[in-house]
Amino acid sequence: MDFSLTGIWEHTGAFARFIIFTLAFMSVSSLVVMAERMLVFRKSRKDSRNFAAKMGAILAKGDLQQATGTNMGKDVGHLGRVIGSGLTAFRISPSNKDVAVESVARALERQAQREVQSLKRGLGVLATVGSTAPFVGLLGTTMGIVNAFQQMSVAGSGGLGTISAGISEALITTAFGLLVAIPAVIAYNFLSGWVDGRSVDISESSNEFLDVVARHMGGGSHAPQA
Structure with missing residues (x-):
């Protein structure tokens, strides 16, 4: 038997090929999610930094009236949308400080939860692929071993040569399953860590914004216009 990839494929049964096609689909799905999330995260980080640089200068002066009237555009990133919700709530809030x-605070918390969930979109696919791909490959391995013993039974004799095709089929599906799972797990851990980091950034920025609001209200200069 030819033990090259082409030779193994030619001797692979229908079920093992189905397993391989399934793993290929899972691999493509995870790669698409990886690429899409990386592009989204990169743009959101860039937009958030631009927003922080512009709005930070205004809030540093404690001028919330100017901040609420400043149009930052649509591309403000996750941080801009969270602080923007806080500015909107401030603008329509009553004069009572508490x-x-x-x-x-409630507006900031609600929007922060929305942003974190939005950033996590698609990561479930990576988690599913990373956790199930090895088992899908193991299923192909199990069936390959079963086929190998069936071949041995039909041949009526033992020996590695009799069952080599079945063993090769089993090993290739196992290897393919691991090949699909490992990048998915790495990507999931990396992207999840990135989201956790942005969650901390959002929390810190929200608290800083609340401090600005509290100082502004304490000064008695709050006169929002709806």
């Missing part, structure tokens, strides 16, 4: 601060 009520206003609480209203802004």
